Amino acid sequence: MTYQDPSAPGAARHESSLESRYRKLLHAVPDAILEVDQDGRITILNEAAERMFGYTRAELLGLNVDSVVPASMRSGHAEHRASYAAHPKTRPMGTGLELQGQRKDGSLFPVEISLSPNWIEGSLHVIASVRDITERKSVENRLRTLREQYTAELTVKNEQLEARNQEVERANRLKTEFLASMSHELRTPLHTIIGFSELLSEQLEGPLTEKQQRFVGHILQDARHLLELINEVLNISKIESGRLELKPESFDFSQCVEEVMAGIRHQAASKNIQLENQNTFHDSLYADRVRIKEILYNLLNNAVKFTPEGGRVWIGAERQGEGLHISVCDTGIGIPEKEQRSIFEKFYQVGDTTGGVREGTGLGLAITKHLVELHGGAISVASQPGKGSSFRLVLPLIQEQAA
């Protein structure tokens, strides 16, 4: 059986005719183009088809198209052709499948195929446009390999990071648990030390000599100091591990100042220190009320502590632009210039200048600074030894978020 091949390069007599131009077009296409009749035999092909499948034009003409389909797919191919005949329209073949072509030497290569119906004198021919996608596949494979490699590396790194995070979290949790249980263990004996000292000093169990009273007083005082230390160590650990969360609310700032002043008044009066409130900010402040009180109390408490008998301590506050400027000043013993930076450090005690004032925990100002900074504020000190000190802090005036 011979097939007339209108697409053969030499078929046309008139090279300039439209038909000839179409033929050149056909042969210029890099994809293999085949026309197959209803029995599956190849009726038209282009040069790319010869190169792609490794057959000569003569071999391909009349060859059943199943021959260029891999053996593994051949059995279903006739069926596919039948189903295409039922719905003949232009569409890609085997969408979602990995299609392959088979060369004459039996080797396989990946292809992409587009099918179009071609009605010839009432009989359905199919035009198959076959694209060799070997190169694209290999690029895709390379990309996929790279992507998989990167994904794998990233996964490993993420896992490492996750493990490290968990370790840090665990360490933090252990630290908190340790501090909590340590605090508990330390308070338990302090409970009875302080309690029995109090009992003794009440002298309900019998009178004490003056000396004994003084000794019991020392025990009581130092035990309370120890308790204060434990509380503040716990406090600063919470701040440093980021576990201290502010609970901001809108509150009356002047009332807050009054409350803190009331808490310090007795102490000031006992040293005959004049305590003045020069606050001019009477609006509400949006901040953590308890912590702001703690800040003010720490500063006022220090001021009273380091101011000699008959001195003066005053607190001032005023709005300046978007900030609330607060100052706590005293006519106390002051802080030498070279120590003014260090006083905000943990456990720092101003050297020999405390002049007989009983030591604090050395944590009060460090905690104060932390609390101010947690509020987005800043604290500084100006002081002249022998004249007094002035602690200044600026808190941003933040509007409460309309929830």
Place this chain on the structure above:
Amino acid sequence: MKKILIADDKATSRELLRTVLERQGYEVMEAADGEEALQKALTELPDLILLDLQMPRRTGYEVLGELRKDPRHAALPIIALTASAMQGDREKALAAGFTGYLAKPVALVHLREEVQRLLQTATDGTDSPAS
């Protein structure tokens, strides 16, 4: 004479509390762990309990839970005693059903006030159907 049960696993703490409360004129009983506290609370029917939260055998919370199940002890003043004193401990204790809360170290003045206040409230408040 009002009866107070002190439940604390530390003997020195029990002696401290006993000394202070006996001076105030109360009758004092002691329990050294949670189980003993529960048994004494059920048999001796104290007017108030000072209950340490961390005790062997049964924690203060467990003892509280058992006692509150009994209608006779539903309104009994029970003060939580704890050396833990973390933020939120008081709220947690009161929410669980404790009537009062004292953090160790307990200032004696607070101890006396709290005990007196709760016994006063218990007496003024409701006449328990049992009495």
